[in-house]
Amino acid sequence: MTSFEQRVFSGIKPSGDLHLGNYLGAIRRFVPLQKTHPCIYCVVDMHAITVWQDPADLKRATFEVAAAYIAAGVDPEKHIIFNQSQVIEHAELAWIFNCVARMGWMQRMTQFKDKAGKNAQNVSLGLFAYPALMAADILLYKATHVPVGDDQKQHLELTRDIAQKFNNDFAASIAANGLRADFFPLTEPVIFGPATRVLSLRDGTKKMSKSDASGMAAIYMLDDADAIARKIRKAKTDPESLPSEEAGLSGRPEAANLVGIYAALADMSAEQVLAEFGGQGFGAFKPALAELAVEKLAPIATEMRKLLDDTSHIEAVLKDGANRARTIAQVTMSEVRDVVGFVL
Ligand code: AQP
Numbered sequence: 001m002t003s004f005e006q007r008v009f010s011g012i013k014p015s016g017d018l019h020l021g022n023y024l025g026a027i028r029r030f031v032p033l034q035k036t037h038p039c040i041y042c043v044v045d046m047h048a049i050t051v052w053q054d055p056a057d058l059k060r061a062t063f064e065v066a067a068a069y070i071a072a073g074v075d076p077e078k079h080i081i082f083n084q085s086q087v088i089e090h091a092e093l094a095w096i097f098n099c100v101a102r103m104g105w106m107q108r109m110t111q112f113k114d115k116a117g118k119n120a121q122n123v124s125l126g127l128f129a130y131p132a133l134m135a136a137d138i139l140l141y142k143a144t145h146v147p148v149g150d151d152q153k154q155h156l157e158l159t160r161d162i163a164q165k166f167n168n169d170f171a172a173s174i175a176a177n178g179l180r181a182d183f184f185p186l187t188e189p190v191i192f193g194p195a196t197r198v199l200s201l202r203d204g205t206k207k208m209s210k211s212d213a214s215g216m217a218a219i220y221m222l223d224d225a226d227a228i229a230r231k232i233r234k235a236k237t238d239p240e241s242l243p244s245e246e247a248g249l250s251g252r253p254e255a256a257n258l259v260g261i262y263a264a265l266a267d268m269s270a271e272q273v274l275a276e277f278g279g280q281g282f283g284a285f286k287p288a289l290a291e292l293a294v295e296k297l298a299p300i301a302t303e304m305r306k307l308l309d310d311t312s313h314i315e316a317v318l319k320d321g322a323n324r325a326r327t328i329a330q331v332t333m334s335e336v337r338d339v340v341g342f343v344l
Pocket residue numbers: 011012013014015016021022023024025026147148149150151152195196197198199207208209210211212
């Protein structure tokens with residue numbers, strides 16, 4: 001069987017202010033993949049509305065995510081940046097996947113359980129169906145690789161299950177239409193290195209998140225140098241000094257989190273960071289981390305602010321990206337309609 005053309009897809013929800021977790025877990029990884037793969041980076045606005053979004057905030061956040069992609073170094077001419085709702089085929093394929101995915105699979109999704117909490121009867125149906133839409137986002141482009149943070153691992157596994165079940169259920173029709181038997185690829189997550197799961201600065205049991213009520217829990221991509229330094233200074237830690245080896249971080253989630261952030265920002269391993277800072281207390285480590293975070297984030301924030309001051313460039317990028325994404329999506333959907341048996 002011939003291999004699939006290698007293609008990267010990933011997306012971020014415009015559901016609040018972007019933070020260091022979004023940057024280190026996802027956006028930062030988007031950039032080097034451009035050298036080796038055609039890449040499609042989406043602002044997943046249809047995912048954002050699975051929880052209430054004020055319409056004006058949704059527009060502002062959509063521009064912010066697109067600005068972050070561009071400012072971090074994604075090239076919108078060589079690759080594709082667009083917002084999901086402009087390519088309606090995402091919704092169409094998601095519906096078909098709602099009919100392929102099983103209730104039991106969806107009920108196992110830990111992110112739904114976390115987000116719904118005790119309120120499961122009162123959240124939107126969209127929040128429950130979210131992973132089927134995510135599978136559609138990826139498979140519409142037959143993407144082979146998806147760079148994401150660790151929290152998305154289970155959704156990627158579900159995407160593979162949906163692809164496999166679609167390929168099996170419709171095997172005869174796929175063959176009758178002269179299409180390759182493995183119609184949808186089994187997509188690989190790209191999750192490696194430090195900071196694949198950045199934790200809240202206030203609570204080492206929770207991930208850093210846009211929807212955290214405390215502004216001190218996250219470093220936002222648009223925070224200024226003072227805010228970054230203040231949040232790192234006040235980050236929850238323990239009284240011990242840093243160990244010289246990674247094993248010494250076990251059972252110390254807050255310390256491990258700060259070391260992981262330093263390692264990711266400096267392009268080092270956690271071992272290398274500890275070789276430098278082992279034996280030192282947080283009084284010495286936190287200012288070094290703050291300085292590094294400002295050095296790495298400030299140029300991106302400056303470029304984002306410039307792009308957001310006049311959104312006409314971003315709007316043109318999103319429109320052009322949507323046109324190019326739609327061209328690929330329409331080919332897949334026309335095959336899918338044939339395979340499913342819809343009369344054209
Ligand atoms: N804390 C994190 N550490 C590492 N990676 C993270 N990502 C999110 N939080 C962290 C990665 O960022 C990408 C985009 O995520 P998303 O916006 O689509 O959804 P999310 O994971 O639910 O992000 P948030 O920030 O927690 O948003 P809210 O609070 O609105 O739900 C993904 O690749 C994700 O792994």
